[in-house]
Amino acid sequence: MNNKKKLTFVIxxxxxxxxxxxxxxxxxCIALQNDFEITVIASQPGYAGEQxxxxxxxxxxxxxxxxKVVRINLPDVDKTSKxxxxxxxxxxxxxxxxxxxxxxxxxxxxxxxxxxxxGGLIGTLGKFIKRSKHVYNIQDFNPxxxxxxxxxxxxxxxxxxxxIDKLNCSYAxxxxxxxxxxxxxxxxxxxxxxxxxxxxxxxxxxxDEIVPFDxxxxxxxxxxxxxxxxxxxxxxxxxxxGLYYDLENIIKVTKAFKDLKDxxxxxxxxxxxxxxxxxYIQSENLSNVLFLPYQPKDFIKYSLNVAxxxxxxxxxxxxxxxxxxxxxxxxxxxxPILGVLEQDSEAQLLIDKSxxxxxxxxxxxxxxxxxxxxxxxxxxxERKQLGLNGRMYLEQNLKRETSINKYRQxxxxx
Numbered sequence: 001m002n003n004k005k006k007l008t009f010v011i012x013x014x015x016x017x018x019x020x021x022x023x024x025x026x027x028x029c030i031a032l033q034n035d036f037e038i039t040v041i042a043s044q045p046g047y048a049g050e051q052x053x054x055x056x057x058x059x060x061x062x063x064x065x066x067x068k069v070v071r072i073n074l075p076d077v078d079k080t081s082k083x084x085x086x087x088x089x090x091x092x093x094x095x096x097x098x099x100x101x102x103x104x105x106x107x108x109x110x111x112x113x114x115x116x117x118x119g120g121l122i123g124t125l126g127k128f129i130k131r132s133k134h135v136y137n138i139q140d141f142n143p144x145x146x147x148x149x150x151x152x153x154x155x156x157x158x159x160x161x162x163x164i165d166k167l168n169c170s171y172a173x174x175x176x177x178x179x180x181x182x183x184x185x186x187x188x189x190x191x192x193x194x195x196x197x198x199x200x201x202x203x204x205x206x207x208d209e210i211v212p213f214d215x216x217x218x219x220x221x222x223x224x225x226x227x228x229x230x231x232x233x234x235x236x237x238x239x240x241x242g243l244y245y246d247l248e249n250i251i252k253v254t255k256a257f258k259d260l261k262d263x264x265x266x267x268x269x270x271x272x273x274x275x276x277x278x279x280y281i282q283s284e285n286l287s288n289v290l291f292l293p294y295q296p297k298d299f300i301k302y303s304l305n306v307a308x309x310x311x312x313x314x315x316x317x318x319x320x321x322x323x324x325x326x327x328x329x330x331x332x333x334x335x336p337i338l339g340v341l342e343q344d345s346e347a348q349l350l351i352d353k354s355x356x357x358x359x360x361x362x363x364x365x366x367x368x369x370x371x372x373x374x375x376x377x378x379x380x381x382e383r384k385q386l387g388l389n390g391r392m393y394l395e396q397n398l399k400r401e402t403s404i405n406k407y408r409q410x411x412x413x414x
Contacts, residue, residue: 148317212334241271356390
């Protein structure tokens with residue numbers, strides 16, 4: 001007889017999706033599958049640019065090891081179009097809610113803050129319909145994140161969205177935040193009164209899989225040859241080329257280094273501002289910038305090690321709202337970091353505590369140029385030591401097993 005409690009994860013991104021949240025949630029579910037009976041409700045992969053075979057059915061049942069996966073067939077999305085994004089998000093909301101209702105008894109519904117507001121609302125509705133508990137994992141606070149970049153100019157919409165998500169938080173049995181600075185945003189929402197029960201559990205990377213490699217490693221050397229990066233000082237941004245990172249302006253910094261023939265900027269990923277970034281490079285006729293798509297999950301351990309310097313960035317106003325989870329992979333790879341981050345934000349504090357790089361304020365483009373020049377002028381050994389400082393800090397404080405055990409303990413107690 002199966003006495004395991006049933007968890008239903010409604011999380012949009014899941015294996016084999018390349019989005020970082022999907023990879024995190026996949027690792028979490030695999031780690032917990034022996035402790036709980038797990039069902040995952042997720043969209044068909046493709047939002048992050050994966051090539052997949054579209055299914056005809058609205059709901060497809062799949063399995064990953066012992067995990068039941070309900071795949072939702074959604075319309076294609078053009079991430080540069082607000083209408084297309086809204087259509088995709090509302091389709092997901094409606095269909096994911098239906099899929100949740102169709103599931104047999106569940107003890108805990110686990111949702112994340114993606115899509116914004118509606119991810120949490122699925123859990124709120126499901127809690128009452130299914131008479132279960134709701135754990136709300138806030139990866140990004142919205143509408144605060146959208147407000148920071150003035151995504152729309154309708155303050156009324158922001159106010160309504162905040163009121164709905166405040167209700168999601170109020171009705172959740174437990175909230176999980178991914179950074180200490182995010183707790184201040186939660187408290188601010190509730191004016192420090194009747195703040196819902198919450199825990200801070202940081203995101204992670206697989207530190208056993210992503211380890212420091214030299215550029216002489218065979219796989220890395222082949223990659224460098226294939227993309228004409230041999231003997232280059234490579235400055236890499238790896239991840240979502242989205243709306244919340246100011247990349248459409250940071251890209252202009254590359255022009256200042258066009259005469260340094262051994263400096264190359266490498267942007268790996270997809271997102272809403274990628275075309276704008278590419279258009280700028282084309283208009284300026286710059287040859288020191290390379291764009292590549294997301295790399296396969298099993299190759300990330302090599303691609304991260306291609307860089308001499310990694311960019312970890314957030315737009316101004318994102319402090320306490322979101323934590324760039326790419327920082328964990330960069331630290332695991334043992335590479336120095338140029339953080340474009342607000343002071344006292346989670347990622348800034350990690351760089352400072354680990355002595356793994358330099359941080360400048362968002363929108364300080366001269367500061368970014370100066371920091372890149374500083375790293376460029378360091379010796380190879382000095383850069384290597386900064387990177388290893390980050391790796392050592394990760395091993396001591398940010399192991400994947402530590403975070404997953406916190407999830408296991410919390411969910412078991414609930």
